[in-house]
Amino acid sequence: MSCAAHNWHAAGSQFVAHTTRRLLEKLGLEKTPINTKGYETLLSLVENTVGDSFDLYYGLFLNNLNAMDQLERFHLAFESLKKQLFSRLHNIHQKQLFENEEQILALPKRSILPEKSEDSDAS
Numbered sequence: 001m002s003c004a005a006h007n008w009h010a011a012g013s014q015f016v017a018h019t020t021r022r023l024l025e026k027l028g029l030e031k032t033p034i035n036t037k038g039y040e041t042l043l044s045l046v047e048n049t050v051g052d053s054f055d056l057y058y059g060l061f062l063n064n065l066n067a068m069d070q071l072e073r074f075h076l077a078f079e080s081l082k083k084q085l086f087s088r089l090h091n092i093h094q095k096q097l098f099e100n101e102e103q104i105l106a107l108p109k110r111s112i113l114p115e116k117s118e119d120s121d122a123s
Contacts, residue, residue, distance in 0.1 A: 011064035018057045019074060021049045 001009075024046050031043060061067045 007063075008065075011060055012066055012070070015057075015060040015064045015067055015070055017045065018049060018052065018060055019070070021045050022057065023074075025050070 024042055029039075029043060029046065032039070035043070064070070
């Protein structure tokens with residue numbers, strides 16, 4: 001592999017790893033008594049790069065021609081996940097609303113206001 005190809009691949013993969021680590025670090029993840037293997041891997045990523053300076057990260061950003069594209073892809077991926085979650089939430093909420101509406105429509109009709117009695121007309 002040429003030096004240029006090596007640097008291109010390294011800048012891209014390291015930028016993604018460091019961006020992910022910095023995002024995870026901002027979440028303030030901590031060990032729990034029930035860590036899964038996947039969660040342990042995320043904690044390990046944070047621990048492996050926690051000593052790396054922001055200058056190193058900024059250098060990866062400046063020297064990676066794809067950095068802006070990678071940041072935009074992070075953003076789009078996150079937005080896509082949010083839409084997927086909220087879409088399901090909306091469907092559940094909509095189903096609950098319509099179920100409740102059917103139950104409400106099945107209730108006997110009652111007037112909200114008291115009915116006029118013949119005595120009240122005489123007053």
